[in-house]
Amino acid sequence: MTTLLDVRNVSKRFAMGGVFGRRSVDAVLDASFSLHTETPEIFTIIGESGSGKTTLARMILGLEDPSAGEILFRGQRIDRRAPRAERLEFMANVQPVFQNPFEAFNPLKQIERYLESTARRFLGTGDRAVIDRAMDEALQKVGLSLKEVRGRFPHEMSGGQLQRCAIARALIPNPPLLITDEPVSMVDASLRMSIVNLLKTLRDELKVSVIYITHDLATAYYISNRLIIMQRGRIVEMGDARTVLDRPEHPYSQLLKASVLSTDDAGAGKLDTDPAMAERAVATTGQAGRLVERDDGRSVRVYEEG
Numbered sequence: 001m002t003t004l005l006d007v008r009n010v011s012k013r014f015a016m017g018g019v020f021g022r023r024s025v026d027a028v029l030d031a032s033f034s035l036h037t038e039t040p041e042i043f044t045i046i047g048e049s050g051s052g053k054t055t056l057a058r059m060i061l062g063l064e065d066p067s068a069g070e071i072l073f074r075g076q077r078i079d080r081r082a083p084r085a086e087r088l089e090f091m092a093n094v095q096p097v098f099q100n101p102f103e104a105f106n107p108l109k110q111i112e113r114y115l116e117s118t119a120r121r122f123l124g125t126g127d128r129a130v131i132d133r134a135m136d137e138a139l140q141k142v143g144l145s146l147k148e149v150r151g152r153f154p155h156e157m158s159g160g161q162l163q164r165c166a167i168a169r170a171l172i173p174n175p176p177l178l179i180t181d182e183p184v185s186m187v188d189a190s191l192r193m194s195i196v197n198l199l200k201t202l203r204d205e206l207k208v209s210v211i212y213i214t215h216d217l218a219t220a221y222y223i224s225n226r227l228i229i230m231q232r233g234r235i236v237e238m239g240d241a242r243t244v245l246d247r248p249e250h251p252y253s254q255l256l257k258a259s260v261l262s263t264d265d266a267g268a269g270k271l272d273t274d275p276a277m278a279e280r281a282v283a284t285t286g287q288a289g290r291l292v293e294r295d296d297g298r299s300v301r302v303y304e305e306g
Ligand SMILES: Nc1ncnc2c1ncn2[C@@H]1O[C@H](COP(=O)(O)OP(=O)(O)OP(=O)(O)O)[C@@H](O)[C@H]1O
Pocket: 014, 015, 016, 025, 026, 027, 047, 048, 049, 050, 051, 052, 053, 054, 055, 056
């Protein structure tokens, strides 16, 4: 199998504070996983706020350098300081979709201007007809068309439609990999599933791999092939999404699953998570341990012989 993306023992430490009282934050600690070209998949990164998801994504996008380890895309090290042509080629292959489509688009600029500048940049042409065709094709892939979008400003669209436009923009260079950071959390609940289903279609029909960053276990369960669960910078559990989420093994994964509010529990007034479970999860925070592979293919971080 050919490796599309190889994250090898990657860590990121941020220095904080001034000359006095210098502190550091280990946003990501020794993360490793890989995606393969032949098996496009939705690979999910789950974790609570501050667990290091966005930092990991930013390193994969080449926006942040790892403090240790390396990330390879198609065997080439991702390098922020690579020559411009190399950077552009990488950027065409690994495209981001951010959380808030209303922030991604300037309210005073027509949406098609964004699509147009992306097309000009990555297709290397100023030919109107070619650009229009590329924009329309990308919009069709997300269930829209250039006719529907032409002349419209961001506020004239719903959050769901605008997120579709952001995804269309990302698809213009035909990337094999999309990095989507909480792509549905700012979209109205009623429109969320249509975006989630769109990611599925991109995987199944266009063979695009998607790194899906979320703290929503329900959508993760629904669309992911594999996932990693991160706790304070460390991967604590990794494997097939259903295997892990049906029976999470790490205390933090168990706590995440138990914290999902079910209507049955809410109806019965049971809104607290089991304090013993929360205590077990807290006890593992910040501990190194080691990842151990289980018979069912998942890896779990253990702290004693496991
Ligand atoms: N540029 C930075 N400088 C200093 N610390 C940072 C920086 N970026 C992230 N951090 C810290 O690294 C840790 C991980 O942050 P990160 O944003 O990656 O987490 P996250 O899981 O994506 O959280 P969220 O879901 O809230 O976006 C946090 O403690 C954060 O404060």
